[in-house]
Amino acid sequence: MDVFDRLKAAAPDAWASYVEHDFVRRMGEGSLPEEAFRTYLVQDYLFLIQFARAYALAVYKGRSLADMRAAQAGLSAILDVEMGLHVRLCARWGLSPDDLEAATEETGTVAYTRFVLDAGAAGDLLDLHVALAPCVIGYAEIGRRLAEEIGPGLATHPYREWIGEYAGEAYQELATSARRHLGDLAARAMTESRFPDLARLFAQASRLEADFWQMALDPRGPR
Ligand SMILES: Cc1ncc(CO)c(N)n1
Numbered sequence: 001m002d003v004f005d006r007l008k009a010a011a012p013d014a015w016a017s018y019v020e021h022d023f024v025r026r027m028g029e030g031s032l033p034e035e036a037f038r039t040y041l042v043q044d045y046l047f048l049i050q051f052a053r054a055y056a057l058a059v060y061k062g063r064s065l066a067d068m069r070a071a072q073a074g075l076s077a078i079l080d081v082e083m084g085l086h087v088r089l090c091a092r093w094g095l096s097p098d099d100l101e102a103a104t105e106e107t108g109t110v111a112y113t114r115f116v117l118d119a120g121a122a123g124d125l126l127d128l129h130v131a132l133a134p135c136v137i138g139y140a141e142i143g144r145r146l147a148e149e150i151g152p153g154l155a156t157h158p159y160r161e162w163i164g165e166y167a168g169e170a171y172q173e174l175a176t177s178a179r180r181h182l183g184d185l186a187a188r189a190m191t192e193s194r195f196p197d198l199a200r201l202f203a204q205a206s207r208l209e210a211d212f213w214q215m216a217l218d219p220r221g222p223r
Contacts, residue, residue, distance in 0.1 A: 003186040004137060004179050006195070007130065011203035018134060018206045019142050023213035027159045028146045034093075037159070040216035041090050043109045045100045047212070048086060050113030052078045054120060054132060061125040070181050077174055089161050108215035112208035119201055126189045129182050130198045134206045140175030143167035 001009070008015050023040070026032035055078060058071035090100060105113075116135075120128030143166025147154055154160050165171060190198070 002183045007202040010199035014203040014206040017210040021213040036216045057120045136178045
């Protein structure tokens with residue numbers, strides 16, 4: 001059992017509320033309303049900007065060149081790969097770069113991203129990577145499961161691009177290396193007495209991921 005499995009096992013309800021959320025289930029069934037997906041895409045653009053800042057913080061928090069390079073690779077994966085894919089996906093859903101630029105963060109986006117940034121600012125690199133773990137490793141798990149469930153029908157599925165990106169080899173490898181890096185960090189920095197605090201951090205980040213899906217299902221009224 002690696003540290004990621006231990007964190008998941010310590011927070012089974014929070015993890016399930018995230019990876020088996022209604023938004024995910026309905027995306028897989030193809031019954032997710034398009035408007036909910038668009039709301040999600042816009043907020044996820046804003047999420048990715050803050051997520052890049054979290055990796056920049058990981059460079060700063062690194063105490064070895066190897067940790068700093070790993071964080072830099074994560075930062076460049078977001079800025080040079082994931083963001084480009086995301087902007088293209090948004091364009092196919094009728095959202096222009098100007099629309100994305102003009103959007104404002106919803107409360108759920110602020111809550112999740114600033115929670116991660118604060119965990120990293122107040123703690124060490126292990127705290128930051130534990131708070132980030134549900135993001136990368138969770139999306140890889142969700143993408144792979146949906147692609148398996150849908151099977152050959154994926155080619156004509158309404159959400160095929162999103163599922164294909166996160167189920168794809170490049171993203172799966174990114175998640176595998178994030179998981180390995182988390183294990184290495186824990187082997188160096190985690191004393192057993194720290195585990196309960198890390199498990200709480202992981203559970204909270206997983207619940208905030210679940211709230212992020214929910215936010216797209218419950219659009220707020222005008223204000
Ligand atoms: C909200 C959220 N969590 C995780 C990922 C994976 O990068 C993402 N794009 N958005």
